[in-house]
Amino acid sequence: xxxxxxxxxxxxxxxxxxxxxxxxxxxxxxxxxxxxxxxxxxxxxxxxxxxxxxxxxxxxxxxxxxxxxxxxxxxxxxxxxxxxxxxxxxxxxxxxxxxxxxxxxxxxxxxxxxxxxxxxxxxxxxxxxxxxxxxxxxxxxxxxxxxxxxxxxxxxxxxxxxxxxxxxxxxxxxxxxxxxxxxxxxxxxxxxxxxxxxxxxxxxxxxxxxxxxxxx
Amino acid sequence: xxxxxxxxxxxxxxxxxxxxxxxxxxxxxxxxxxxxxxxxxxxxxxxxxxxxxxxxxxxxxxxxxxxxxxxxxxxxxxxxxxxxxxxxxxxxxxxxxxxxxxxxxxxxxxxxxxxxxxxxxxxxxxxxxxxxxxxxxxxxxxxxxxxxxxxxxxxxxxxxxxxxxxxxxxxxxxxxxxxxxxxxxxxxxxxxxxxxxxxxxxxxxxxxxxxxxxxxxxxxx
Amino acid sequence: xxxxxxxxxxxxxxxxxxxxxxxxxxxxxxxxxxxxxxxxxxxxxxxxxxxxxxxxxxxxxxxxxxxxxxxxxxxxxxxxxxxxxxxxxxxxxxxxxxxxxxxxxxxxxxxxxxxxxxxxxxxxxxxxxxxxxxxxxxxxxxxxxxxxxxxxxxxxxxxxxxxxxxxxxxxxxxxxxxxxxxxxxxxxxxxxxxxxxxxxxxxxxxxxxxxxxxxxxxxxxxxxxxxxxxxxxxxxxxxxxxxxxxxxxxxxxxxx
Numbered sequence: 119x120x121x122x123x124x125x126x127x128x129x130x131x132x133x134x135x136x137x138x139x140x141x142x143x144x145x146x147x148x149x150x151x152x153x154x155x156x157x158x159x160x161x162x163x164x165x166x167x168x169x170x171x172x173x174x175x176x177x178x179x180x181x182x183x184x185x186x187x188x189x190x191x192x193x194x195x196x197x198x199x200x201x202x203x204x205x206x207x208x209x210x211x212x213x214x215x216x217x218x219x220x221x222x223x224x225x226x227x228x229x230x231x232x233x234x235x236x237x238x239x240x241x242x243x244x245x246x247x248x249x250x251x252x253x254x255x256x257x258x259x260x261x262x263x264x265x266x267x268x269x270x271x272x273x274x275x276x277x278x279x280x281x282x283x284x285x286x287x288x289x290x291x292x293x294x295x296x297x298x299x300x301x302x303x304x305x306x307x308x309x310x311x312x313x314x315x316x317x318x319x320x321x322x323x324x325x326x327x328x329x330x331x332x333x334x
Numbered sequence: 335x336x337x338x339x340x341x342x343x344x345x346x347x348x349x350x351x352x353x354x355x356x357x358x359x360x361x362x363x364x365x366x367x368x369x370x371x372x373x374x375x376x377x378x379x380x381x382x383x384x385x386x387x388x389x390x391x392x393x394x395x396x397x398x399x400x401x402x403x404x405x406x407x408x409x410x411x412x413x414x415x416x417x418x419x420x421x422x423x424x425x426x427x428x429x430x431x432x433x434x435x436x437x438x439x440x441x442x443x444x445x446x447x448x449x450x451x452x453x454x455x456x457x458x459x460x461x462x463x464x465x466x467x468x469x470x471x472x473x474x475x476x477x478x479x480x481x482x483x484x485x486x487x488x489x490x491x492x493x494x495x496x497x498x499x500x501x502x503x504x505x506x507x508x509x510x511x512x513x514x515x516x517x518x519x520x521x522x523x524x525x526x527x528x529x530x531x532x533x534x535x536x537x538x539x540x541x542x543x544x545x546x547x548x549x550x551x552x553x554x555x
Numbered sequence: 556x557x558x559x560x561x562x563x564x565x566x567x568x569x570x571x572x573x574x575x576x577x578x579x580x581x582x583x584x585x586x587x588x589x590x591x592x593x594x595x596x597x598x599x600x601x602x603x604x605x606x607x608x609x610x611x612x613x614x615x616x617x618x619x620x621x622x623x624x625x626x627x628x629x630x631x632x633x634x635x636x637x638x639x640x641x642x643x644x645x646x647x648x649x650x651x652x653x654x655x656x657x658x659x660x661x662x663x664x665x666x667x668x669x670x671x672x673x674x675x676x677x678x679x680x681x682x683x684x685x686x687x688x689x690x691x692x693x694x695x696x697x698x699x700x701x702x703x704x705x706x707x708x709x710x711x712x713x714x715x716x717x718x719x720x721x722x723x724x725x726x727x728x729x730x731x732x733x734x735x736x737x738x739x740x741x742x743x744x745x746x747x748x749x750x751x752x753x754x755x756x757x758x759x760x761x762x763x764x765x766x767x768x769x770x771x772x773x774x775x776x777x778x779x780x781x782x783x784x785x786x787x788x789x790x791x792x793x794x795x796x797x798x799x800x801x802x803x804x805x806x807x808x809x810x811x
Contacts, residue, residue, distance in 0.1 A: 164460050166456045166459065166460070192459040193463060205451070205454050218471075268461045
């Protein structure tokens with residue numbers, strides 16, 4: 119992926135997010151202390167927030183250009199998002215959650231089909247269950263699967279393993295590697311954890327108080 | 335209670351239900367705009383909507399009469415062009431009930447929408463859903479309990495409505511509702527009849543408010 | 556042959572009459588806005604009228620001031636039967652009455668009432684100034700006709716100054732009676748016809764109509780009526796002897 123983030127200005131509660139960076143790579147880690155603005159940056163990328171000024175270009179498409187009044191709505195960006203709190207729809211079953219983003223009429227690509235994804239992430243037995251009945255690790259995988267079934271071209275993950283214990287972390291990490299290898303999706307991966315970084319990422323970006331302070 | 339009295343009960347219940355249904359689309363829309371959007375003039379609209387709650391109902395009724403009577407700008411036009419009357423027909427009762435319970439519906443529904451985690455709506459958008467789909471598949475189902483609670487509250491308010499209805503519909507027998515029937519019975523010293531109506535209206539209102547409370551409380555798990 | 560034809564004709568005519576009656580009744584519904592104090596008497600009279608003519612009369616009772624206001628806003632009334640001239644004047648000034656149809660043939664008299672078990676000795680309005688009477692209930696002397704007339708009478712007889720501090724204004728006649736019934740108020744002044752509806756009060760004394768204020772119940776056909784002829788027909792009935800009997804039975808004074 120090639121991700122251009124230029125002239126980003128977004129006032130937050132304690133500081134202003136100001137970013138000017140070009141990101142290239144397959145899986146890019148985004149680290150920094152909590153409150154550094156990482157989630158806000160992801161929100162901007164996904165089209166869930168508007169900045170005072172921003173120029174965002176993903177590969178060949180301009181997603182946001184405040185100078186020219188361009189802002190592609192979230193639903194057309196093709197950017198998958200697995201937020202920190204997972205945001206699984208509590209009133210829908212696992213199956214309904216998974217199929218929520220599935221595009222109809224598109225030739226069901228074997229790679230991104232529900233069958234394949236549930237197989238890769240090993241969540242087939244969970245499909246009929248309600249969301250509340252899932253364990254922490256299961257919820258993670260369902261949230262990941264849900265984002266994948268929508269055939270994104272970029273995946274944003276906000277500390278996906280942060281709330282899991284060591285053993286579970288070790289078990290889910292290979293799934294993420296599998297996603298990286300099988301689906302060849304570029305990912306922007308927010309994390310503190312060096313193990314995750316070394317296992318998955320090929321580039322690193324550091325943020326602090328709204329600015330990029332290292333990496334690239 | 336004789337047939338005529340039960341007819342009054344039936345009419346009151348029916349027109350109260352109809353009034354809630356009538357204000358539902360606008361009420362949901364306004365509540366959603368108040369809950370999810372910031373726009374210029376928002377405070378003015380919020381205040382305007384709350385007016386029927388805080389103004390004397392008779393004053394609201396007078397304003398409605400001035401608009402809906404044959405000399406009013408809506409009532410006059412309808413009478414001249416379509417030979418349609420609103421004031422002193424069941425339509426005026428419907429409008430009065432709707433106006434008086436609208437603020438209650440909007441308040442409850444707004445809270446219900448605000449309690450839906452906006453994060454869920456955002457993620458739905460990243461999954462490709464347009465605003466309508468987000469509303470129908472995420473916001474509405476999650477707010478449903480609160481919305482129904484609000485509807486029950488609006489229904490109870492409609493059941494008991496008196497002041498505004500007196501102005502736009504008087505005490506004509508064919509548009510008589512329970513509260514006005516009680517008032518008239520008391521005026522004519524028919525206390526026994528008044529108490530019977532009172533008992534029925536208490537049962538109806540109690541049922542509606544109880545359901546509303548149960549639904550509204552049940553949301554906070 | 557002639558008799559046969561007649562026999563077949565009669566049921567046919569009767570059926571036709573009934574069917575015509577159904578449609579006729581709808582077309583000639585007269586809507587009457589009347590003061591609340593006329594409720595019992597008018598209901599009876601309207602019932603008699605319906606039985607005799609088959610025309611329906613729709614009655615809407617309320618406070619004369621509210622009714623007048625509603626008529627001004629275009630309420631679908633054909634006939635207005637008010638409890639005082641002032642309200643009728645308002646409508647006349649706005650040109651809402653049909654010329655020549657304004658009539659006053661009904662009047663009332665004022666009475667002083669006390670609780671049914673009261674031991675007070677009241678034989679005239681002057682006795683209200685006695686120490687034993689601390690409160691006197693009147694229907695709102697500013698807006699309700701009964702209260703307005705009471706006040707006029709008391710002013711005319713020079714009693715108002717002494718009684719004004721004792722006056723408890725009530726929202727309407729019924730509320731004034733309720734105050735007397737409850738014992739919170741020792742006496743009240745209402746119409747003779749109003750006193751009749753409460754069993755828990757008794758009439759202490761009656762103000763003779765010749766001494767009392769000119770209470771009148773004017774009625775008129777409204778210009779915007781869509782059932783003008785039927786309204787006039789019912790008004791004629793109201794002015795007739797049959798209606799007069801009913802009114803007098805309920806305690807009204809009929810001017811013939």
